[in-house]
Amino acid sequence: MSLDWIISIVENNWHLLLRAMGITLLIALIGTVIGALIGFVIGIIDTIPKTKSPKQVLLKVVRFILACYVEFFRGTPMMVQAMVVYYGLDMALGIDLNILTAGILVVSLNTGAYMAEIVRGGIVSIDKGQYEAAQAIGMSHVQTMMHVVLPQVGRNILPATGNQLIMNIKDTAVLSVIGVNELFFQTKSIAGANFRYFEAFFIASILYLVMTFTATRILRWMERRLDGPQAFEKKEVA
Amino acid sequence: METVIDIKHLSKSFGSNEVLKDVNFEVKKGEVVTLIGSSGSGKSTLLRCVNLLETPNGGEIIYKGNDILKEMKNVEQYRTHLGMVFQQFNLFNNLTVLDNCIVGQVKVLKRSKAEAIKVAEEYLQLVGMEAYVNARPRQLSGGQKQRVAIARALCMNPDVMLFDEPTSALDPEMVGEVLKVMRKLADDGNTMLIVTHEMQFAREVSDRIVFMDKGVIVEQGTPDEVLLNPQHDRTKAFLQRTFA
Numbered sequence: 001m002s003l004d005w006i007i008s009i010v011e012n013n014w015h016l017l018l019r020a021m022g023i024t025l026l027i028a029l030i031g032t033v034i035g036a037l038i039g040f041v042i043g044i045i046d047t048i049p050k051t052k053s054p055k056q057v058l059l060k061v062v063r064f065i066l067a068c069y070v071e072f073f074r075g076t077p078m079m080v081q082a083m084v085v086y087y088g089l090d091m092a093l094g095i096d097l098n099i100l101t102a103g104i105l106v107v108s109l110n111t112g113a114y115m116a117e118i119v120r121g122g123i124v125s126i127d128k129g130q131y132e133a134a135q136a137i138g139m140s141h142v143q144t145m146m147h148v149v150l151p152q153v154g155r156n157i158l159p160a161t162g163n164q165l166i167m168n169i170k171d172t173a174v175l176s177v178i179g180v181n182e183l184f185f186q187t188k189s190i191a192g193a194n195f196r197y198f199e200a201f202f203i204a205s206i207l208y209l210v211m212t213f214t215a216t217r218i219l220r221w222m223e224r225r226l227d228g229p230q231a232f233e234k235k236e237v238a
Numbered sequence: 239m240e241t242v243i244d245i246k247h248l249s250k251s252f253g254s255n256e257v258l259k260d261v262n263f264e265v266k267k268g269e270v271v272t273l274i275g276s277s278g279s280g281k282s283t284l285l286r287c288v289n290l291l292e293t294p295n296g297g298e299i300i301y302k303g304n305d306i307l308k309e310m311k312n313v314e315q316y317r318t319h320l321g322m323v324f325q326q327f328n329l330f331n332n333l334t335v336l337d338n339c340i341v342g343q344v345k346v347l348k349r350s351k352a353e354a355i356k357v358a359e360e361y362l363q364l365v366g367m368e369a370y371v372n373a374r375p376r377q378l379s380g381g382q383k384q385r386v387a388i389a390r391a392l393c394m395n396p397d398v399m400l401f402d403e404p405t406s407a408l409d410p411e412m413v414g415e416v417l418k419v420m421r422k423l424a425d426d427g428n429t430m431l432i433v434t435h436e437m438q439f440a441r442e443v444s445d446r447i448v449f450m451d452k453g454v455i456v457e458q459g460t461p462d463e464v465l466l467n468p469q470h471d472r473t474k475a476f477l478q479r480t481f482a
Contacts, residue, residue: 136320139342147330234373
């Protein structure tokens with residue numbers, strides 16, 4: 001009976017499964033946060049207004065390099081990226097990364113490439129009037145970005161960032177190719193040890209769903225908090 | 239009277255489209271100057287050139303004796319001396335009414351937060367929005383937004399207030415509340431440069447009216463001179479269309 005097997009697998013392996021869930025969440029969360037930071041940096045560099053200063057040449061070079069990075073990580077499967085980063089760093093630079101660190105690095109770089117476009121789109125979509133109003137009270141470009149534009153971008157791209165987080169929770173599964181002990185990898189070994197593939201992966205699917213559903217709810221709550229209260233309190237005026 | 243802004247031979251083109259051609263004019267301290275003219279006459283562009291939201295192609299902008307275009311490094315500091323009110327309000331959407339009014343004071347003028355709040359409350363009271371300090375822009379009507387935008391500009395204690403069609407995006411019943419605030423500012427002796435289509439208002443508050451057409455100043459003078467006794471055919475034709 002499948003149900004008996006499911007119960008017995010959970011009973012005997014719950015601590016392993018929990019630990020694997022923890023690793024999956026850890027990689028997905030840290031990867032999304034670092035990826036978002038990378039995205040913000042690239043998005044900001046991409047939208048620096050044109051000036052006549054000689055630094056423009058440097059800016060062009062930096063933008064070209066960043067464009068190459070974005071194209072590579074958006075244009076190749078994360079599974080392949082994991083292999084290239086993990087084995088490549090070791091071969092080329094002699095850096096022997098801890099498997100977990102390699103996993104986080106791959107997810108961060110992959111997310112960063114997607115987030116760069118999301119952030120750039122978010123910055124471009126802010127009304128020109130917001131920039132002009134900030135300039136008109138004497139703000140520099142940096143101040144305008146810090147106090148006016150980026151806070152609005154952050155709020156506007158939160159749904160897309162949440163999407164990335166959910167994709168990352170699921171896509172950590174591909175890191176099993178370099179042996180990261182996340183939920184898919186752990187499930188595979190439990191399944192193999194018991195010769196029970198359907199039951200083991202059925203449990204895994206439920207666990208993935210619990211993680212993504214929880215993440216969705218938390219993100220919705222964050223969006224509502226950032227929007228502030230629907231109504232405002234009128235101040236008493238004497 | 240001291241000249242605050244002196245504009246000499248100003249020109250501006252967008253591509254091959256010459257929007258301003260050799261414009262000369264000045265604003266004196268305490269003066270209320272209104273720019274009128276049909277759409278596309280260059281009046282908004284002229285106003286936006288004054289605080290360098292548009293970069294002129296030629297000419298000089300002299301602010302209190304300094305040629306601003308030659309000292310482009312101090313643009314940000316220069317802009318703090320000019321308060322700008324936009325047609326589309328452009329309140330910072332991420333900030334409350336109070337924060338809209340203090341962010342510039344704290345970040346640009348480096349005032350303390352306590353002082354900034356005090357200044358903000360004073361000007362929000364002037365525009366009748368002191369009860370709305372905790373509101374966000376999306377919770378306000380157009381007229382309320384524009385009044386907050388005026389307070390935000392005043393908080394920087396500018397020498398000149400610039401108004402770019404401040405009532406053009408408002409529902410008719412909200413125009414009055416904004417004009418009332420502007421009239422109060424004019425009565426208080428503020429230096430104001432206004433682009434507007436509100437002829438009655440222009441007539442009442444202006445010390446001088448400037449009529450522009452096709453990128454040049456056609457004529458200027460007191461409201462009665464320009465509106466009641468125009469010298470140029472183009473002015474007459476414009477006024478006929480406006481009051482027809």
